[in-house]
Amino acid sequence: xxxxxxxxxxxxxxxxxxxxxxxxxxxxxxxxxxxxxxxxxxxxxxxxxxxxxxxxxxxxxxxxxxxxxxxxxxxxxxxxxxxxxxxxxxxxxxxxxxxxxxxxxxxxxxxxxxxxxxxxxxxxxxxxxxxxxxxxxxxxxxxxxxxxxxxxxxxxxxxxxxxxxxxxxxxxxxxxxxxxxxxxxxxxxxxxxxxxxxxxxxxxxxxxxxxxxxxxxxxxxxxxxxxxxxxxxxxxxxxxxxxxxxxxxxxxxxxxxxxxxxxxxxxxxxxxxxxxxxxxxxxxxxxxxxxxxxxxxxxxxxxxxxxx
Amino acid sequence: xxxxxxxxxxxxxxxxxxxxxxxxxxxxxxxxxxxxxxxxxxxxxxxxxxxxxxxxxxxxxxxxxxxxxxxxxxxxxxxxxxxxxxxxxxxxxxxxxxxxxxxxxxxxxxxxxxxxxxxxxxxxxxxxxxxxxxxxxxxxxxxxxxxxxxxxxxxxxxxxxxxxxxxxxxxxxxxxxxxxxxxxxxxxxxxxxxxxxxxxxxxxxxxxxxxxxxxxxxxxxxxxxxxxxxxxxxxxxxxxxxxxxxxxxxxxxxxxxxx
Numbered sequence: 001x002x003x004x005x006x007x008x009x010x011x012x013x014x015x016x017x018x019x020x021x022x023x024x025x026x027x028x029x030x031x032x033x034x035x036x037x038x039x040x041x042x043x044x045x046x047x048x049x050x051x052x053x054x055x056x057x058x059x060x061x062x063x064x065x066x067x068x069x070x071x072x073x074x075x076x077x078x079x080x081x082x083x084x085x086x087x088x089x090x091x092x093x094x095x096x097x098x099x100x101x102x103x104x105x106x107x108x109x110x111x112x113x114x115x116x117x118x119x120x121x122x123x124x125x126x127x128x129x130x131x132x133x134x135x136x137x138x139x140x141x142x143x144x145x146x147x148x149x150x151x152x153x154x155x156x157x158x159x160x161x162x163x164x165x166x167x168x169x170x171x172x173x174x175x176x177x178x179x180x181x182x183x184x185x186x187x188x189x190x191x192x193x194x195x196x197x198x199x200x201x202x203x204x205x206x207x208x209x210x211x212x213x214x215x216x217x218x219x220x221x222x223x224x225x226x227x228x229x230x231x232x233x234x235x236x237x238x239x240x241x242x243x244x245x246x247x248x249x250x251x252x253x254x255x256x257x258x259x260x261x262x263x264x265x266x267x268x269x270x271x272x273x274x275x276x277x278x279x280x281x282x283x284x285x286x287x288x289x290x291x292x293x294x295x296x297x298x299x300x301x302x303x304x305x306x307x308x
Numbered sequence: 309x310x311x312x313x314x315x316x317x318x319x320x321x322x323x324x325x326x327x328x329x330x331x332x333x334x335x336x337x338x339x340x341x342x343x344x345x346x347x348x349x350x351x352x353x354x355x356x357x358x359x360x361x362x363x364x365x366x367x368x369x370x371x372x373x374x375x376x377x378x379x380x381x382x383x384x385x386x387x388x389x390x391x392x393x394x395x396x397x398x399x400x401x402x403x404x405x406x407x408x409x410x411x412x413x414x415x416x417x418x419x420x421x422x423x424x425x426x427x428x429x430x431x432x433x434x435x436x437x438x439x440x441x442x443x444x445x446x447x448x449x450x451x452x453x454x455x456x457x458x459x460x461x462x463x464x465x466x467x468x469x470x471x472x473x474x475x476x477x478x479x480x481x482x483x484x485x486x487x488x489x490x491x492x493x494x495x496x497x498x499x500x501x502x503x504x505x506x507x508x509x510x511x512x513x514x515x516x517x518x519x520x521x522x523x524x525x526x527x528x529x530x531x532x533x534x535x536x537x538x539x540x541x542x543x544x545x546x547x548x549x550x551x552x553x554x555x556x557x558x559x560x561x562x563x564x565x566x567x
Contacts, residue, residue, distance in 0.1 A: 052408040056562045074316070074410040082408050088401030092333065093326070104322025105409040147405065 002066065003027040004155055004186045005051065010060030012046055012210075020046040022210045024060070028155075033177065033187045035197030035218075037300055038207035044190040045085060047207070048157050052082045064155060078106060081153030085160040085190075087140045091133035095124055095143055098132060099150050106151035118146050121176065138169045145176070156180060158189040162196060174200055194297040198222075206303055214303060221299065228293055230272060232259045232279075232286040242282040248275055259286075319411045320419045327393055327423030338389075339431060342381050346435045349377055350442045353499055364501050365532045370443035375526040376498025377439065379460065382432045383493055383518070386461050387485050390424035390468030395481050398472070403565070413559035417469065424465035425458070432457050446529065452537075453528035459544050460521050466551035473564050492518045502534045517547055 005028035012021040021043045028034050038044050049055040051062055053069060053076075062069045067076040090098060099115050119125045122142040127135060132143060141161070148156060158177070162170045170193075177187055177200060191197055197204055198218070205215045214221075237256030248271065251260040261275060279286070331338040353373055364372045397403040406416065439445060447453050468485075475481040496518030502510055513519055514535070524540025527533035533540065558565070 049404075052404075054404050054407045074412075077408060077410040080408065082404065084401070084404050086401050088404060090326075090397070090400065090402055092330075097326075097329070101322050101326055102405060104325075105319045105405060105411065107316040107318045107410055109318065 004030045004065055005188070006061075006063045007047070007051065008061045010047070010050060010062060011058045012043075012050060012055065013058050020210050021050070021057075024207075024210070024212055026205060026212055026215065028186060028188060029203075031181065031184055031186055032202040033181055033189070033200050034203050034205065035201035036188060036190045036205045036207060037194065037197060038190070039304065042207045043210040044207055045159055046210075048082070048159055048188070048190070052080055052157065053077055074107075078151070079154045081148035081151065081156045083144050083148045083156070083158045083161055085163065087137065087144065089132040089140060089143060089147075092131055094129050094131055095119065095135070095146075096128040098143070099146050102147040103150040108151045114152070115150060118149050121179075122146050123172075138165055141165055141169075145173075149180075153185065155186045155188070158187065158191075160190055162191065162193060170196075194300055198297075206300065208304055222293065228263055228291055230261045230263075230275075230289060230291045232261070233257065233288040234259060235285040235287050238284065242284060244282045245275070245278055245284075248278075259284075316409075316411050316415055319409060320415050320422075323406075323416070323419035324423045324426075327389075327420065328426065330393075331389075331427045338427060339434060342385060342431055343434055343438050346377055346381060346438055347442075349373070350439070357499070364504070365530070367530050367532065368443065371445060371530075372501075372526075373499050374436070374439045374443065374445060375529050376496075376522050378432045378435050378457075379496075379518070379522045379525055380493050380498050381435055382428050382457065382460055383464050383489055383521070384485060385428040385431050386424055386464035387468035387471065387489060389427050390421060390465040391472035391475065391481055391485075393420050393424055394469055394472035395475050395478075398565075399478075407565065413556075416559075417466070417555055421462060421465040421469055424468060425461040428461045428465065429457055432461070448531045449528040453525070456521070456525045456528055456540075456544070459541075459548065460525070463544060463548040463551060466548070466555060470551060470554050470558065473558055476564075489518075492516050493522075497522050497534055517543055520544065 005026075007024055007026040010021055010024045011019070013019045024043070024047060036044050036047070046055060050057045051064070051069065053073060062076075064076040064079050067073075067079070069076045093101070096115070096119075099119065100110065103111070103115065116125065119128055122145060124139065124142055124146060127139060132140065135143060145158075145161070161177075162173055165173065174196070177189070181187060189196070189200070201218050203215065204218050204221055206213050234257050238252060238259075239256060241250050241252050241259070248261055251262075252258070253260070261272075263271070350370065350373075353369075355370075357369065361369045363369065397406060436445070471481065471484050475483075495513065496516050497513070502513045502519060502523075505513060520535060520540040520543035523534040524537050524544065527537045527540070557563070
């Protein structure tokens with residue numbers, strides 16, 4: 001089945017001369033959760049804005065479910081819902097009015113039952129008559145989501161959806177995103193909270209300085225680029241790493257009580273077993289050991305460091 | 309929406325309804341305030357000056373200024389309604405929703421300009437009703453009165469829409485109405501006939517487009533005009549065409565919207 005969203009050779013240079021995107025190509029599969037990661041100013045929001053029709057691109061093509069975003073903009077845009085980064089709502093409109101406005105704007109006939117369901121799902125039903133200006137930050141964020149969902153989109157862009165949102169609400173939003181995915185909605189999210197991408201995404205794309213530097217299945221990425229770390233709590237402190245263990249590039253903590261051994265996930269011979277044998281041979285005894293995988297965040301930081 | 313549909317009429321209606329709702333939400337500012345200022349114009353100009361100038365072209369001074377007063381409000385309110393309507397979402401950032409919706413440029417213009425023009429036409433009719441409380445009114449050409457009212461409201465709402473897109477600040481939003489439109493309206497024969505001006509000023513005044521609007525509108529009331537009604541209508545249509553051309557260019561290039 002063809003991709004739901006296909007971005008091909010898209011570039012954007014602003015009137016100031018700043019190039020925000022350089023020949024970006026990306027395919028988003030139907031029904032997946034795709035996390036687009038990148039530092040501030042990397043081009044995430046520009047890319048989303050181009051796909052949604054908010055910013056004109058300088059070159060390249062974009063299709064949504066086969067519809068060109070320019071030639072067939074009505075069909076393309078009807079399929080997309082956007083929750084932007086900033087809380088931008090007409091402050092003087094009521095929750096009910098503004099969500100129905102969004103539905104009408106996208107050409108959908110009035111459907112009070114559906115709008116009620118969206119508001120109830122987002123715990124906004126009690127506030128339906130409240131003006132947007134009276135809502136808390138978290139509620140405004142949910143209202144933005146309700147507006148984006150009001151016309152039943154098939155592709156949902158979430159640009160930093162949980163920025164400034166408390167932990168409980170963040171968990172609720174993650175649950176909502178998973179429910180949407182179960183309903184067949186494709187979700188593309190940008191986030192600063194990489195744990196969010198780690199918890200939710202099927203695939204991850206990394207963008208830096210306007211270029212996509214990596215697109216990978218999240219699990220494969222963590223396996224491929226991730227590192228493992230083994231920490232040993234020693235019975236007695238060491239002054240230095242014993243001679244016979246110098247091949248392992250061990251790190252000794254300043255107090256001499258902990259040895260850390262880092263190795264690649266994919267390495268054929270991580271040497272954990274031989275390290276333990278060599279430790280015994282060198283007379284180093286340990287009380288406890290634990291291992292951990294590197295997080296997506298660490299992978300992300302390492303990727304950006306490798307960029308020239 | 310049905311992607312094959314020729315027009316997204318639901319979107320036009322959604323925008324139009326929000327614009328009209330704003331007018332009713334701010335009824336004091338939108339309706340009552342212009343009515344009070346018009347009444348004050350009657351007190352100051354109609355009574356104070358009218359006691360010295362009894363008639364112009366055989367029309368009592370109080371009745372003579374009615375078309376000009378309506379035009380004054382129509383022009384300023386059309387511009388401010390439309391400029392604010394499109395500038396406000398730009399200012400708060402909610403314009404993203406409009407730009408990402410399956411809405412054509414034509415639909416956006418119809419909705420915003422339609423909303424702004426409707427409000428100022430309603431206001432014009434309210435001012436007309438208010439004026440009838442002060443002076444006896446007679447409308448010789450009701451069809452043309454309505455035609456001039458609608459044409460002017462639409463033209464200046466388009467002009468306001470352009471200003472709203474061009475403006476980068478609230479100061480710029482007020483700049484053109486305050487520094488250009490209001491002076492042109494006051495100097496456009498709202499309160500006098502241009503035949504009362506000395507020679508050179510009469511010629512200079514003919515470069516003021518508002519003269520033609522007021523003159524044509526006054527003709528629809530009393531059958532008397534400073535300039536021929538055909539020229540008035542022509543000038544209004546020329547200004548309308550210029551505004552349409554600028555709006556078309558704005559949308560084609562994405563000027564200050566999609567850049």
